[in-house]
Amino acid sequence: NAGVTQTPKFRxxxxxxxxxxQCTQDMNHNYxxxxxxxxxMGLKLIYYSVGAGITDKGEVPNGYNVSRSTTEDFPxxxxxxxxxxxxxxxxxxSYSTRGTEQFFGPGxxxxxx
Amino acid sequence: xxxxxxxxxxxxxxEAASLELGCNYSYGGTVNLFWYVQYPGQHLQLLLKYFSxxxxxxxxxxxEAEFIKSKFSFNLRKPSVQWSDTAEYFCAVNARTGTASKxxxxxxxxxxxxx
Numbered sequence: 001n002a003g004v005t006q007t008p009k010f011r012x013x014x015x016x017x018x019x020x021x022q023c024t025q026d027m028n029h030n031y032x033x034x035x036x037x038x039x040x041m042g043l044k045l046i047y048y049s050v051g052a053g054i055t056d057k058g059e060v061p062n063g064y065n066v067s068r069s070t071t072e073d074f075p076x077x078x079x080x081x082x083x084x085x086x087x088x089x090x091x092x093x094s095y096s097t098r099g100t101e102q103f104f105g106p107g108x109x110x111x112x113x
Numbered sequence: 114x115x116x117x118x119x120x121x122x123x124x125x126x127x128e129a130a131s132l133e134l135g136c137n138y139s140y141g142g143t144v145n146l147f148w149y150v151q152y153p154g155q156h157l158q159l160l161l162k163y164f165s166x167x168x169x170x171x172x173x174x175x176x177e178a179e180f181i182k183s184k185f186s187f188n189l190r191k192p193s194v195q196w197s198d199t200a201e202y203f204c205a206v207n208a209r210t211g212t213a214s215k216x217x218x219x220x221x222x223x224x225x226x227x228x
Binding site for chain 1: 117122147149155156157158159162203215216218219220221
């Protein structure tokens with residue numbers, strides 16, 4: 001199993017550009033999550049999904065959108081990139097809702113200039 | 114809402130020294146507790162977790178943590194650190210309510226082990 005994979009690994013955007021961060025898991029997990037990690041701030045939840053077709057906002061959803069058309073994929077969309085979105089983005093998945101381990105992808109380092 | 118505090122932001126230890134990283138959480142109900150580790154340039158990996166039972170849990174690479182319910186704490190320990198333990202360590206809590214396993218992370222502790 002590849003686990004959780006993310007593409008791209010690095011990206012530089014100009015202000016106002018848009019992009020999609022890809023996330024795929026092959027563990028047949030129902031639950032998937034997007035986090036952003038900023039220095040000294042830990043991880044903040046952006047969006048999560050409890051299954052195909054079902055998504056919900058996390059702690060810091062502004063400026064992002066998600067969709068979940070399949071169990072495997074959970075892309076994160078930035079419509080109008082802003083410098084405040086410079087961060088490292090991690091996708092994660094878990095088997096169930098009740099406190100089971102989340103498995104993390106390798107991350108995407110995004111810089112918005 | 115649940116929250117997690119990690120009071121040590123940056124810890125520097127010599128190899129073979131003992132380690133204890135503090136983690137306190139605020140939530141009145143039943144919780145699941147985790148420690149994740151992030152080695153330089155890598156993604157987060159689970160070190161250990163507590164769901165129920167013995168409050169002293171053992172994880173990978175010689176790490177252990179003790180859940181003290183009365184103190185709302187879940188401190189991470191290792192008797193003798195190695196240079197390869199240099200990493201960032203995150204405590205996380207998941208409250209056993211709601212419809213999704215939403216982890217709340219602490220801000221992390223950067224551990225630097227010197228030779």
